[in-house]
Amino acid sequence: AAGVIQSPRHLIKEKRETATLKCYPIPRHDTVYWYQQGPGQDPQFLISFYEKMQSDKGSIPDRFSAQQFSDYHSELNMSSLELGDSALYFCASSPTGSSSYNEQFFGPGTRLTVL
Amino acid sequence: DAKTTQPPSMDCAEGRAANLPCNHSTISGNEYVYWYRQIHSQGPQYIIHGLKNNETNEMASLIITEDRKSSTLILPHATLRDTAVYYCIVSPQGGGGADGLTFGKGTHLIIQP
Secondary structure (H helix, E strand, O other): OOOOEEEOOEEEEOOOOOEEEEEEOOOOOOEEEEEEEOOOOOOEEEEEEEOOEEEEEOOOOOOEEEEEOOOOOEEEEEOOOOHHHOEEEEEEEEOOOOOOOOOOEEOOOEEEEEO | OOOOEOOOEEEEEOOOOEEEEEEOOOOOOOEEEEEEEEOOOOOOEEEEEEOOOOEEOOOOEEEEOOOOOEEEEEEOOOOHHHOEEEEEEEEEOOOOOOOOOOOOOOEEEEEEO
16 A cells, blocks of 8 residues: 655754655645654654645644645644754645544654764 | 653564553543554554544554553563564544644563564
């Protein structure tokens, strides 16, 4: 079965640079979520989109922005990178936002290292 | 979202049932109990969810107390591949929203050979 695709899988950036992470949801999933997991930490919800509109917002820094496109893929844009942004970034998708429960399918993650 | 409390770690012998408890005493009427697990550095994986009735699927069983203040995830025949961090999460019913999941500390379950 098709899974969530994230690219790139690994990314190394310098401080103050920008990074763009991409997420391709499972076909026919119209809802996308982004999570950040720092070293030794638990995943933290950043933001979600349903039908290309921002739906829920968590602890996403102002330096980060995200959007969902017409083909439902999503991009997380991170600017002015800091050392503390080094983390695993997971994207998850789920079927229509009107589903009766919140089962999210996670991708393999993008490991961002900021030097 | 309601807060959950789980033991930080548990051991279980391979082939035995693993019973993972979770406290969610402030759960409200429209909130479901979800269980996810994360095998080392992989994306979290959905296991099961429930509202007030006990639930079973091919992976696990979920027992929710009558007052809904606690629950237990049961892995009936644990294998080494079940070693992971297990998260108990309380979340509102999906219905039209795209609510982010609030991961707490979770229980690191170690299956011993």
